[in-house]
Amino acid sequence: GPSTAMVKARWFWKSDKGWQEYNARTADRIEIAFQKKDKKIRVDSESFIELDKLVQKRYQDEDKEWPVKREVDMPFEDDVLLLLGFSEAKRTDLAEVIKMNGGLLAWNDRFHKLITYIVCEDSKLKDFEEIVKKAEAVGIPVLSEGFVLEVDENGIKPDEQSYLLTLSPATDSNKKRKAEANVVDEEPPKKLQVDKGDVKMVDIVDDEAEKLKKEKEEKEKEEKEKERKIKEEEEKKIKEEKDKKEKEEKEKEEKEKKEKEEKEKAEKEKIEKEEKEKKEKEEQERKVKEKKEKEEKERDKQKNDPELQALWKKMDKKLQTDSEGKGVIKFPYPFELTIQSRKKNDIKGTIFWTSPSLNNALTKFKGSVDGNTIKFEEYKIIRGEDSVVVPNNYTAKLVSVNNVLMLQGQVKDSNGDTNPFEVVLQS
Numbered sequence: 001g002p003s004t005a006m007v008k009a010r011w012f013w014k015s016d017k018g019w020q021e022y023n024a025r026t027a028d029r030i031e032i033a034f035q036k037k038d039k040k041i042r043v044d045s046e047s048f049i050e051l052d053k054l055v056q057k058r059y060q061d062e063d064k065e066w067p068v069k070r071e072v073d074m075p076f077e078d079d080v081l082l083l084l085g086f087s088e089a090k091r092t093d094l095a096e097v098i099k100m101n102g103g104l105l106a107w108n109d110r111f112h113k114l115i116t117y118i119v120c121e122d123s124k125l126k127d128f129e130e131i132v133k134k135a136e137a138v139g140i141p142v143l144s145e146g147f148v149l150e151v152d153e154n155g156i157k158p159d160e161q162s163y164l165l166t167l168s169p170a171t172d173s174n175k176k177r178k179a180e181a182n183v184v185d186e187e188p189p190k191k192l193q194v195d196k197g198d199v200k201m202v203d204i205v206d207d208e209a210e211k212l213k214k215e216k217e218e219k220e221k222e223e224k225e226k227e228r229k230i231k232e233e234e235e236k237k238i239k240e241e242k243d244k245k246e247k248e249e250k251e252k253e254e255k256e257k258k259e260k261e262e263k264e265k266a267e268k269e270k271i272e273k274e275e276k277e278k279k280e281k282e283e284q285e286r287k288v289k290e291k292k293e294k295e296e297k298e299r300d301k302q303k304n305d306p307e308l309q310a311l312w313k314k315m316d317k318k319l320q321t322d323s324e325g326k327g328v329i330k331f332p333y334p335f336e337l338t339i340q341s342r343k344k345n346d347i348k349g350t351i352f353w354t355s356p357s358l359n360n361a362l363t364k365f366k367g368s369v370d371g372n373t374i375k376f377e378e379y380k381i382i383r384g385e386d387s388v389v390v391p392n393n394y395t396a397k398l399v400s401v402n403n404v405l406m407l408q409g410q411v412k413d414s415n416g417d418t419n420p421f422e423v424v425l426q427s
Contacts, residue, residue: 009034013049013056014067034070054226055233067230070223075157076103079116084109084131085124086145094119094145097152104213111135118142125165132167142166333358337365337423345369351378358387365394372398374407389414396423 011027012019022030026043033041034051042048049056055065081098083091083105095105106115111131118135120128122144132142147163339349345368353361361384367376378392396409407423 074102082106085121
C-alpha cells in the first residue's frame with residue numbers, strides 16, 4: 001500500500017495574458033514543497049515562488065511579482081467511504097489517500113445508505129456478507145483497494161467495474177436485491193440528525209470526519225482570504241504604478257518647463273551679451289577711427305608745416321653724433337648717420353661708427369619717415385664684421401632742442417636690448 005499520499009494539485013501563475021499552468025513536473029515539485037510547508041521553491045534559473053504569499057518573483061528584480069494559485073482535483077469530494085477487513089497499517093494508508101483526495105471515512109464496519117463506496121480486502125469479502133448485500137441492494141459499489149490506489153497514483157477516479165467485488169453475479173435489479181436483503185434504511189447517528197432537506201453526505205460521518213470538514217472549511221476560508229489579499233495587493237500595485245507614472249509625468253513636465261525657461265533665459269542673455277559686445281566693439285572701432293583720423297590730421301599738419309620741412313631738408317644732408325659724447329648725447333658709441341636717398345617717405349643711407357674700438361665699421365640702413373617720426377633698420381655690414389652686429393632697429397622723433405636739430409628715440413639691438421639714443425645735426 002502507499003506509504004505517503006500526495007494530492008494531485010495543479011499550479012498556475014498569472015501573466016499579462018491570464019492564468020498560465022505550470023507543467024506537470026514543475027507542479028509536482030511545487031506541491032511537494034507546499035506540503036512540506038517550505039517558504040520558497042525554485043521554478044527555474046530566473047524565477048522562484050514564495051509559497052507563504054503565493055507569488056512568483058524574479059531573482060534579478062524581486063520588486064516585480066505575479067500571483068500564483070493552487071487548484072486541487074478532489075476525486076473523492078463529497079464521497080463517504082467505508083473500509084472493511086484491512087489491517088490497521090493498511091487502513092491508515094488508505095484513509096490518508098482518501099482524506100488527501102477530499103473523501104471522508106464512515107464509522108468502522110457500520111453501514112448507512114449515504115455511504116458512496118465500500119472498499120474491502122478481497123479475501124475478507126465473505127466476512128462482511130451482510131453489509132455487502134445491503135450495499136448491493138441499494139446500488140453502493142463494493143470495490144477492492146486498487147480503486148483507492150489508482151486515485152492516489154493518477155489523481156482521478158478509475159472505472160469502478162475494474163475493481164468491483166461481488167458475492168454473486170449481479171443479475172437482479174437493485175430493487176429486487178433490496179427486497180431479498182430486507183434492507184431498512186437506518187437513520188444517521190443521533191448526534192448527526194438534521195432536517196432532510198439540509199442533509200449532506202459529509203453530515204453522516206464520525207468525529208474525525210467532522211474535524212476534516214472543519215479543516216476543509218477553514219482551508220477554503222484561508223484560500224479565499226489569500227485570494228482577497230492577492231487581489232488587494234494587485235490593486236495596490238496598480239494604484240502605486242499609476243501614481244508613480246503620474247508623478248513621473250508631472251516631474252517630466254516640470255523638468256521640460258524648467259529646461260525651456262533656462263533655454264529662453266540663456267538665449268536672452270546671449271542676445272544681450274552679443275548686443276553689448278557689438279556696442280563695445282562699435283565704440284572701440286569709433287575711438288580707433290577717431291584716433292587714426294586725429295593722427296592722420298596731425299601728420300598732414302606736420303607734413304605741411306614749413307618749419308618742419310626746413311628741418312628735414314637740413315637733416316637730409318648729414319646727421320652725426322657728438323664724437324666726444326658731450327651735451328645730451330646718451331648713446332655709448334658715436335656714429336655718423338648719412339641719408340643717401342629719399343623717395344617720398346622711404347629713406348636709405350649709411351652709419352659710420354667713428355669710435356676707434358669699432359674699427360671704423362660701416363653699415364647700411366633703410367626706413368621711412370612719417371610726419372616727424374623716423375623708423376629705420378640697420379641691416380647690412382659693409383666693413384667691420386668683427387666689430388658690429390646687425391640687425392638693429394631705430395625709432396626716433398625729429399625735434400629741435402635749444403635751436404639744435406636732433407633725433408631722439410630708442411634702438412633695439414640684435415640681442416633684444418633697448419637703449420636710448422640721440423642724433424645731433426652737425427651744420
